[in-house]
Structure formats: C-alpha cells, structure tokens
Amino acid sequence: MAQVWRCSGLRWSADGPVLAWVGGRHSALTWGKRVAFQVADGGVRTCVGARGHACPLRAAVPGRSTGARCEECARLDRAHSVAADTIADDPRPYHVYLAWFGPGMVKVGITAVERGPARLLEQGAICFSRLGSGPLMAARRTEELLRAALGVPDRIPYAHKRAVRAVLPGTEAERAAELAELHARAVTLGGWPESLAPEPYRAVDHVRVFGGLGLAGGPGGPATVGQVAELVAGGAIGGELVAAVGPDLHLATERGVVVLDTRLMTGWGLLPVGGDRCDVPVREFREAAGVQDGLF
Known part of the structure; x- marks a missing residue:
C-alpha cells in the first residue's frame, strides 16, 4: 500500500522552493522536475491546527480554503502573528521594505532581518527594495507612515498579484521603475523614527529565482490556461514544473500550464x-494567461 503524505506548505530557501511535509521531510523543487500526486480516494480535508499543534477536533475544512484551518485554529494562529500586529515585544530587528508585484501594484511591509528575502519570496514579490531597519515598533510606525504618505497598502490579495503576472515588463529596470520613484519619495518624508536606520535604494529582482522565462504568463514564458480551484478526493494533478512564485507552482499538464496554489494541498492525504x-x-483564464524524493 502506497504511503500517504501530508503537505505542510511551500518554503523558500537560499537554493529555491521546497515542499515541506508533515513529519519533517522536504522535497527540493527544480525546474523541469515532475510534480504529481493524487488525493487519497474517500479522504476528507482536515484542519492543520495552529502553532505546531494538531487541531483537537480534526475538523473538516473546505477544499477552496487556502488556510486549511477551522475557525478556532485560525484565531489561535493569528493571535501569535507579527503580521496581524498582535506581538509588540519581539526583540529582533526588522526591515521595512517596498515590494512590487506588477504594474501599479506596490505594497509596504516589514520582515525580520534574520529572514533575509524569504518573506518577499513567500509573498510572490517580483522585485523589492529595503527602506530601513530597526526595532519592531519603529518598523511598524514607519510602515504606517509610508502607507499613508505614499498611498500604498500593507496587504494585497494574492489573486490580484497572480492576475498581473501576464503583463510584467521584460527588463529589470522597467520592473523596478515604480520602486525607485517611491523609494525616492519615502526618504524625503519627515517623521521617521530615530531608531530606524535608513537604507539606500537597491532593487532585488526575483524573476530568475521564480523561473525566468518559464514564469507562466510572464515575459516570453508559456501562457497559463487556468488555476486549480480546489483539490477533491480521488483527484490527481501532475506535470513538469516550469516556475514557482510565492505559494504557486506552475505545472505543464495535459491541459496546458496550470497554476497550483500549494496552500490547497495542506490538510489532504496525498499519494504518488x-x-x-x-x-x-x-478555473480557466479568459485568455491563455528517478528515486522518489518525498512524495515525488
């Protein structure tokens, strides 16, 4: 009988994207690698729990949920989240950054200095530039200052980020143009906390990291035909990995290149x-926008 695997999410390391599995195993993902699995027939998607603890109810969760948590576990998870602004005493230094996801789509955010670019890769930022670094609360105040003064949000729905990939400019300079303008405006603003050390403008581009010309829907890459709406018991998907962006895998399947949000994989029992x-x-887009290692 084939082993059942349970995915705990897509992680970004210095070497690229990695699928993590419950139990501690990891599967490194490289371009051209075949990713294929079937949802266990008759299985039910269950809550993944919170903060490393299993859901006490093993509650069923909807197939279209990207969080894969029941209401109570979702509440507990956000109760200990820097992103939700519920932690004020974190002693680690934080970066403030501007991230660009596509034309007209820039956000301001913060991330722990020790995480490097991981947070930006997880969000699917096409390029970014840091603005400064300092204590958490100083970074928070700077984030709020820039959000109001520059008119940029601190959150962007992931579906919006995915939608603009079909119109990405072809050069790094073009992709960074909005970042350069906003960074220049940001450093002239008054009101920055004294404990936040400014950093010079330096754009970091992720297109090659995400798959270069294989970035489905991106400049010169293969057009995507659609995205997986949900997984279902007994359903299967498999194909060659042509790109990965944030939580998304772009797979060349029998139906063409399809985007799979790996957050939909969590909570299911999976088989090779x-x-x-x-x-x-x-969900179709209107325009055609070896040795087993882990499950694969």
Whole structure:
C-alpha cells in the first residue's frame, strides 16, 4: 500500500522552493522536475491546527480554503502573528521594505532581518527594495507612515498579484521603475523614527529565482490556461514544473500550464501518481494567461 503524505506548505530557501511535509521531510523543487500526486480516494480535508499543534477536533475544512484551518485554529494562529500586529515585544530587528508585484501594484511591509528575502519570496514579490531597519515598533510606525504618505497598502490579495503576472515588463529596470520613484519619495518624508536606520535604494529582482522565462504568463514564458480551484478526493494533478512564485507552482499538464496554489494541498492525504493528469477542478483564464524524493 502506497504511503500517504501530508503537505505542510511551500518554503523558500537560499537554493529555491521546497515542499515541506508533515513529519519533517522536504522535497527540493527544480525546474523541469515532475510534480504529481493524487488525493487519497474517500479522504476528507482536515484542519492543520495552529502553532505546531494538531487541531483537537480534526475538523473538516473546505477544499477552496487556502488556510486549511477551522475557525478556532485560525484565531489561535493569528493571535501569535507579527503580521496581524498582535506581538509588540519581539526583540529582533526588522526591515521595512517596498515590494512590487506588477504594474501599479506596490505594497509596504516589514520582515525580520534574520529572514533575509524569504518573506518577499513567500509573498510572490517580483522585485523589492529595503527602506530601513530597526526595532519592531519603529518598523511598524514607519510602515504606517509610508502607507499613508505614499498611498500604498500593507496587504494585497494574492489573486490580484497572480492576475498581473501576464503583463510584467521584460527588463529589470522597467520592473523596478515604480520602486525607485517611491523609494525616492519615502526618504524625503519627515517623521521617521530615530531608531530606524535608513537604507539606500537597491532593487532585488526575483524573476530568475521564480523561473525566468518559464514564469507562466510572464515575459516570453508559456501562457497559463487556468488555476486549480480546489483539490477533491480521488483527484490527481501532475506535470513538469516550469516556475514557482510565492505559494504557486506552475505545472505543464495535459491541459496546458496550470497554476497550483500549494496552500490547497495542506490538510489532504496525498499519494504518488504518474503522468501529466489534471482531473481536479480548474478555473480557466479568459485568455491563455528517478528515486522518489518525498512524495515525488
């Protein structure tokens, strides 16, 4: 009987994207690697718990949920989240950054200095520039100052980020143009906390990290035909990995290049399968926008 695997999410390391599995195993993802799995037939998607603890109810969760948590576990998870502004005494230094996801789509945010660019890769930032570094509360105040003064948000729905990939400019200079303008405006503002050390403008571009010309829907890359809406018991998907952005895998399947948000994988029991099948629900875009290592 084949081993059932449970995914705990996509992680970004210095070497690229890695799928993590419950139990501590990891599968490194490289371009051209075949990613294929089937959802256990008759299985039910269950809550993944919170803060490293299993859900006491093993509650069922909807197939379209990207959080894969029941209401109570979701509340507990956000109760200990820097992103939710519920922690004020974190002693670590933080970076304030501007991130660009596509034309007209820039956000301001913060991330722990020790995490390097990981947070930006997880968010699917096409390029970014740091603005400064300092204590958490100083970084928070700077984030709020810039959000109000520059008219940029601190959150962007992921579906919006995904939608603009089809119109990415082809050069790094073009992709960074909005960042350069906003950074120049930001450093002239008054009201920066004294404990936050400014940093010079330096754009970091992630297109090559995400797959270069294989970035589905991006400049010169293969157009995507749709995205997986949800996984279902008994359904399977498989194909060659042509790009990865944030939590998304872009797979060349029998139906064309399909985007799989790996957050949809969590909570399911998964089995290895062969071929380039794609018999899970797919939301079509209006325009064609070896040795087993882990499960694969």
